[in-house]
Amino acid sequence: MSRIVLRTRKFVISNVLHANDTPHQIALGVAVAMFITFLPIVGIQTFVAVGIAALFRANKAVCIPVVWITNPFTIWPIYGACWVIGHWAVADPSAAGQQEVLAHLQAVDATSASFFEMAYWKGLLDQLLSFGVELWVGCAIVGIIFAIISYFLALWGVVRYREKRRQRILRRELQRAHMRSGKVARRSEPV
Numbered sequence: 001m002s003r004i005v006l007r008t009r010k011f012v013i014s015n016v017l018h019a020n021d022t023p024h025q026i027a028l029g030v031a032v033a034m035f036i037t038f039l040p041i042v043g044i045q046t047f048v049a050v051g052i053a054a055l056f057r058a059n060k061a062v063c064i065p066v067v068w069i070t071n072p073f074t075i076w077p078i079y080g081a082c083w084v085i086g087h088w089a090v091a092d093p094s095a096a097g098q099q100e101v102l103a104h105l106q107a108v109d110a111t112s113a114s115f116f117e118m119a120y121w122k123g124l125l126d127q128l129l130s131f132g133v134e135l136w137v138g139c140a141i142v143g144i145i146f147a148i149i150s151y152f153l154a155l156w157g158v159v160r161y162r163e164k165r166r167q168r169i170l171r172r173e174l175q176r177a178h179m180r181s182g183k184v185a186r187r188s189e190p191v
Contacts, residue, residue, distance in 0.1 A: 019059060021059045023158040023159050023162070026059045027152070028059070029053050029060060030062050030154040031058075031151035032052050032058055033066035034143065035143040036048050036063075036067055037070050038078070038139045038142045039140070040136065049066070049067045082139040083131060083134050086138025086139070086141065089138065090133055090137050
């Protein structure tokens with residue numbers, strides 16, 4: 001496995017699945033982050049997701065990797081699809097054309113040298129805000145759908161993982177107890 005996958009796995013297991021939070025709190029954190037992920041607020045979405053997770057007493061650690069689904073490399077297909085859904089939902093004939101919006105989204109260059117400068121992120125946010133209500137409506141629709149689905153999947157996954165872990169621990173304890181009782185019985189046998 002690659003180093004990134006191993007680090008991500010370690011983060012998820014140690015900071016999320018073994019947290020003292022309930023499965024509901026962890027799943028709620030995933031749902032909040034998934035909703036915020038699809039909002040066109042790239043650059044500040046981590047802060048917004050952690051803040052909202054804190055308000056709802058959800059797991060905040062899970063928000064960080066989830067909101068990174070939308071990043072400068074993935075925004076044009078994600079927000080392009082969201083804009084199309086929003087355009088369909090709003091059906092505003094005076095709105096900008098689909099080709100024009102998709103061309104603007106594809107023009108975002110995540111490989112430029114200014115990627116690490118604040119001006120890049122401000123320009124990106126300004127550009128996303130200029131697409132109007134279609135983008136926001138589409139992102140809200142997609143965000144709500146993915147938040148609901150991810151809540152139930154995360155809840156199921158956390159409960160299942162914890163139950164399997166509990167069973168593994170019980171099996172180990174039984175094996176240790178059985179081994180200890182076998183040693184005690186062997187010591188008490190006459191030689």
